[in-house]
Amino acid sequence: MPENRREQEKKREFEELFVPLLDNLYNIALRMTRNPKDAEDLVQEAYLKAFRFFHRFERGTNARAWILTILTNTFRTKYRKKKQEPDIVDFQAIENFCLADEMVKIIRASDKSEARGAGEVIRLLKDYVSDDILEALEAVPEQFRLAVLLSDVEDFSYQEIAEILDVSVGTVKSRIFRGRKILQKQLWDFAKERGIVRDTKK
Amino acid sequence: MTCQEAVNKLYEYIDSELDRATTEKIKKHLDLCRLCCDQFEFEKTMKELVHKCCDAAKAPDVLKEKILKSLNP
Numbered sequence: 538m539p540e541n542r543r544e545q546e547k548k549r550e551f552e553e554l555f556v557p558l559l560d561n562l563y564n565i566a567l568r569m570t571r572n573p574k575d576a577e578d579l580v581q582e583a584y585l586k587a588f589r590f591f592h593r594f595e596r597g598t599n600a601r602a603w604i605l606t607i608l609t610n611t612f613r614t615k616y617r618k619k620k621q622e623p624d625i626v627d628f629q630a631i632e633n634f635c636l637a638d639e640m641v642k643i644i645r646a647s648d649k650s651e652a653r654g655a656g657e658v659i660r661l662l663k664d665y666v667s668d669d670i671l672e673a674l675e676a677v678p679e680q681f682r683l684a685v686l687l688s689d690v691e692d693f694s695y696q697e698i699a700e701i702l703d704v705s706v707g708t709v710k711s712r713i714f715r716g717r718k719i720l721q722k723q724l725w726d727f728a729k730e731r732g733i734v735r736d737t738k739k
Numbered sequence: 740m741t742c743q744e745a746v747n748k749l750y751e752y753i754d755s756e757l758d759r760a761t762t763e764k765i766k767k768h769l770d771l772c773r774l775c776c777d778q779f780e781f782e783k784t785m786k787e788l789v790h791k792c793c794d795a796a797k798a799p800d801v802l803k804e805k806i807l808k809s810l811n812p
Contacts, residue, residue, distance in 0.1 A: 548810055559806070563798035577802050584806045637781040658777065659784050667792035674789070688754055689789040695756055714750060721785070 551591050554600045555584065561601070561691075562608055568686055569612045571675050579616060583608040602693065606701045609683065628715060636662075636721035665724060673723035681716030688713050740768040745775050753783050 562583065566576035587594075587604050594603055640658045674682060680702075687698045698709045745768045751757050752765050769776045 551810065552807070556803070556807070559798045559803055560796070561794075563802065564793055564796050567796055568793055573799075577799065580798065580802060581805055581809070585809055588810055635778075636785075637778055658781055662781065662784055662788070665788070667795065670788055670792045674793070685789065686793060689786050690793040692790075695754065710751070713754070717750070717782075717785070720789070 547591065551588055555587060555604055558601055558604060562604065565605065565686060565690065566608060566612070568671075568674060568682070568690075569608075569679075570616050575616055579608065579612055582615070583611050586611065599697070601691070602697055602701060605687070605691065609701055631715070631718045631722050634718055634722045634725075636725055639725055665728075669724060669727055670720075673720050673727060676723045677716050677719045681712050681719060684709055684712035685716035685720065740764050742768075742772060742775050745769070745772070746778065749779060749782055753779065753786055 559580070562580050563576060566579045566583075567573065570576045570579055583604060587607050590607075594600070637658055640661045644657050644661070674685075677685065683702060684698060687693045687701060688695075693701070695706045695709045695713075698713075699706045702709065704712075745752075745765050748757060748761065748765060752762065757765070769779055
């Protein structure tokens, strides 16, 4: 039957476009919900919605951006209230924070030689393990975290992120800036808490 | 280009958001300025680290099955 065949064709096309994106969406959902169970539910719901609204997808446009928009909107309406979000951040305190500068200070304070430089700072940065970075990301409030993830993990342009989050490019820019600063400040706080580094300001 | 001008565009630079002319200007500045070069390198590394650690999980097989099943009831 033609109707049946059209339905089959639609499913095949949908699967071809979106099933290969599953790992990618799951990773982002994990970082959004911060919990595997919710991430699974979120991804499943996004796929169902995407399939239901597949007729609205314009062929030839970016499928990843399209389904990520659905995922983001689903997350925002359904899951954002569930888990306590981190406290509102004091932006003035973080605006000028620079993790690299803090690291340079430590290296200078501890190293007798004059060897400072990027190599050493980047080595310190790479001492952080994935879990540190993931934990620090969790402390970044949602709106900033999303913008950073869409840029750093998904490699979307500011314009694409603006469309996904339905905000202006200027807002995207400022959210990415602040999100990265908060992330770095958090990483720095971890390092101090764990005694990995000495606080040179004391 | 001054250091301040370069640093103001740091994130746009590492996110490939700048036009070619501005990108070239920053590249030139980075060739000459060790301090800025270090800072740009640091931020680039940070971005790469975030990418790496947020890209490592694999969706559970059962999730894939559930999704495929819901498309083919």
